[in-house]
Amino acid sequence: MSGEEAPTQQQQPEQEKKPDEPPPAASDAPQEPGSSPAAAEEKPLSCRALVLTGYGGYDKVRLQVKTQSQPQLKAGEVLVRVKACGLNFAELLGRQGLYEMLPAPPVTMGMEGSGVIEAVGEDVKDRKVGDRVITLSRSGMWQEVVVVSADHTFPMPEQMSFEEGAALPVNYITAYMMLFEMANVRPGKSILIHMAAGGVGIAATQLCKTVQDVTVFGTASASKHETIAQGGVTHPIDYRTKDYVEEIRKINPKGVDIVLDPLGGSDTQKGFSLLKPLGTLIVFGAANCVTGQKKNLLAMAKTWYNQLSLNTLKLMQANKAVCGFHLGYITDEELISRCMFKLLELYRQGKIKPRIDSCYHFEEVTDAMRRMHERQNIGKVILLPEPKKQEEKPKSNAEPGENVEKSEVSEKKEEATEEVKAEKD
Ligand SMILES: NC(=O)c1ccc[n+]([C@@H]2O[C@H](COP(=O)([O-])OP(=O)(O)OC[C@H]3O[C@@H](n4cnc5c(N)ncnc54)[C@H](OP(=O)(O)O)[C@@H]3O)[C@@H](O)[C@H]2O)c1
Numbered sequence: 479m480s481g482e483e484a485p486t487q488q489q490q491p492e493q494e495k496k497p498d499e500p501p502p503a504a505s506d507a508p509q510e511p512g513s514s515p516a517a518a519e520e521k522p523l524s525c526r527a528l529v530l531t532g533y534g535g536y537d538k539v540r541l542q543v544k545t546q547s548q549p550q551l552k553a554g555e556v557l558v559r560v561k562a563c564g565l566n567f568a569e570l571l572g573r574q575g576l577y578e579m580l581p582a583p584p585v586t587m588g589m590e591g592s593g594v595i596e597a598v599g600e601d602v603k604d605r606k607v608g609d610r611v612i613t614l615s616r617s618g619m620w621q622e623v624v625v626v627s628a629d630h631t632f633p634m635p636e637q638m639s640f641e642e643g644a645a646l647p648v649n650y651i652t653a654y655m656m657l658f659e660m661a662n663v664r665p666g667k668s669i670l671i672h673m674a675a676g677g678v679g680i681a682a683t684q685l686c687k688t689v690q691d692v693t694v695f696g697t698a699s700a701s702k703h704e705t706i707a708q709g710g711v712t713h714p715i716d717y718r719t720k721d722y723v724e725e726i727r728k729i730n731p732k733g734v735d736i737v738l739d740p741l742g743g744s745d746t747q748k749g750f751s752l753l754k755p756l757g758t759l760i761v762f763g764a765a766n767c768v769t770g771q772k773k774n775l776l777a778m779a780k781t782w783y784n785q786l787s788l789n790t791l792k793l794m795q796a797n798k799a800v801c802g803f804h805l806g807y808i809t810d811e812e813l814i815s816r817c818m819f820k821l822l823e824l825y826r827q828g829k830i831k832p833r834i835d836s837c838y839h840f841e842e843v844t845d846a847m848r849r850m851h852e853r854q855n856i857g858k859v860i861l862l863p864e865p866k867k868q869e870e871k872p873k874s875n876a877e878p879g880e881n882v883e884k885s886e887v888s889e890k891k892e893e894a895t896e897e898v899k900a901e902k903d
Pocket of ligand 1: 648674677678805852
């Protein structure tokens with residue numbers, strides 16, 4: 479350990495001593511295309527990373543400083559200095575041990591980010607040092623520097639901020655593929671979007687607006703209705719105080735053409751019942767399992783027990799389609815790349831724009847996760863690798879007076895950084 483700051487939190491001995499993946503690192507000076515940063519210097523690098531150290535509550539995600547040797551870029555790889563990362567609902571699930579795509583702890587979390595290329599490996603033709611890129615990965619993005627395949631990077635439009643870049647991939651690819659590849663949304667259709675003020679909800683609403691005369695019913699807390707209505711939700715519904723099925727039937731007695739269901743359990747049954755003939759229900763989450771920072775076995779059992787159960791004969795007689803979508807299981811990289819390039823084009827045309835709810839430095843990750851668990855966010859919550867300056871306030875779109883309280887853990891953030899010596903790969 480080479481400590482500027484001594485670890486103050488309880489350590490889980492052996493586990494935290496191991497890096498979760500080949501250690502990425504950045505060179506201090508920009509490299510020429512084709513050069514390896516390892517050749518430049520031999521001195522070890524340190525890299526701040528948010529590491530899941532075990533399953534459970536907020537305290538399981540810790541800010542660590544990994545000390546590591548300079549990486550050797552393989553052919554086709556680039557080294558990116560990360561400027562902003564997305565926080566996804568899947569990471570809340572992952573922290574609770576409910577996201578099967580996340581490798582076992584200790585693991586650096588993070589599926590998406592944006593940054594600047596600092597070095598490129600051999601055979602990288604279409605990326606160069608200094609390019610601003612978005613990058614997507616199964617895990618490992620919540621750190622200052624990452625080594626990724628150049629194929630997993632996407633050049634950012636000039637006018638796009640790093641925060642917007644980090645907010646785009648997971649939410650917009652998910653929304654785009656569900657709406658245009660699965661549900662085939664067309665002019666005149668009606669759709670129910672749950673969690674309409676969340677990252678995917680806002681992305682789906684914006685994408686619906688690219689098609690003429692689509693009626694959007696969106697469920698969200700009442701305080702968020704004005705914002706989501708401005709964003710394109712035709713009929714915001716407060717699911718906390720009203721029965722959304724009744725509310726929709728008052729306006730559309732026949733129901734809707736498409737339901738996007740990230741909730742699961744009894745809401746999937748309601749969604750299926752709301753479909754018009756030839757309608758499509760897409761199940762893409764089980765947020766009803768999550769009620770707070772810790773795993774809730776009762777909520778999980780209830781969601782599982784109430785899930786939609788169908789046989790194919792009943793489905794045929796209903797004239798309805800039921801689909802499932804999970805971005806983590808899409809292994810066709812060409813499909814993802816094609817979708818990303820379409821989304822970047824829509825951004826350039828001004829048709830989509832990620833709504834950033836708030837930005838938190840790595841030290842404040844607890845506050846960021848709490849904001850989502852406590853259902854305060856409208857749009858995307860972003861994590862910033864850059865250390866927080868003493869006087870800086872949280873960057874947030876929160877309404878004045880809204881609760882963005884500091885947690886006990888984040889109040890101790892100055893001491894909360896742990897030092898970990900990463901092993902050589
Ligand atoms: N299958 C896939 O590939 C895929 C990809 C991305 C996301 N997803 C799923 O899509 C859903 C939305 O993700 P997101 O990133 O858009 O979420 P998000 O931005 O974190 O949305 C959070 C908002 O959703 C509402 N909400 C409803 N139930 C909630 C709950 N149990 N816990 C916390 N918030 C809840 C809250 O607002 P209100 O209370 O005001 O409504 C909250 O502010 C999640 O279920 C996620 O797992 C699936």
